[in-house]
Amino acid sequence: MAQDYVSAIWKSEEWSDQHAAAGDIAARLGVATSTVSGNLKKLVADGLVEHERYGAVTLTADGRAAAVQMVRRHRLLESYLVERLGYGWDEVHDEAEHLEHAASETFIDRIDEELGFPERDPHGDLIPRRDGRVPASDAVNLADLAVGAGGTVARISDEDPALLRYLGAHGIVLDTRVTVRERVEVAGVLVLGRDGSGDAEGRDASTELGVLAARSIWVRPALAPGDADCG
Incomplete structure (x- = not known):
């Protein structure tokens, strides 16, 4: 659960100037806002997010590190599904969601190497590096x-x-x-x-x-x- 939440928060802010709100997270995860509000309390207790009541949700340093690694997994899996297994770019999101929790770090690293260390996935989203760095974009x-x-x-x-x-x-x-x-x-x-x-x-x-x-x-x-x- 925590991995899904921190990656959803990170993605909400990736192409926006605004901090994520509970409603944004709920929409991304397909759950009720009340469910998000309850789970955010646990994430705060775990030191992954900061959240003031009815305010913006922000990732702590630990939360960001966890989010970036999950995003890396997801986007490398999407890239592999398209480049090596012939999936369409409209088919891979849900498939990668299922696989990202089961794949080992070794497997993800080997996909990265096999694909030549790509900087973007099939939709143009930037793929974080193994050390947590994210390529810049002027788009x-x-x-x-x-x-x-x-x-x-x-x-x-x-x-x-x-x-x-x-x-x-x-x-x-x-x-x-x-x-x-x-x-x-x-x-x-x-x-x-x-x-x-x-x-x-x-x-x-x-x-x-x-x-x-x-x-x-x-x-x-x-x-x-x-x-x-x-x-």
Whole structure:
């Protein structure tokens, strides 16, 4: 139980500026908020989290260390399932959840070595190193880009398998170059252009995506003209 909780807290904060709340943890774990509140008391007693009543939940140093190792396990298992066993990127989350508690550290280390010490999993989530270090990312949320801005898809949340299937069917996967062509605010829709996927007349394909779905995608921003020459 503790391992699931600390990893859920860490993931809640990984791509957010906000601390995790009990409701965030409950949503990730699929349990009632009241259940989370009760279990947090035990985690506080065990020295893994700090939690003020009705306040934010934060990991202690010990809690963070435990969380990072669980996240490493999960993401390496997802990578192995896709790269070596042919799973789809929309299939691996639950499978890895089942396996991560049973796998030994030796097994996880050998997967890491077998895959060439990858820095990201099939969804672009960063894989912590064995010593607890986490690679840095300069990715930003797609929904925050202005019209005309773009970049390379760096991460897509794996929380909704149906969204992963939809994006894959429309050619929006890791390392795809996308540009925000239009924002239809009244409909909550972004119109995206995808480089390298044009029709016979050379026009790039476009995809309409709800803003809520766009919140699940992070991109590495494209350099503005002349930026590459700076420094």
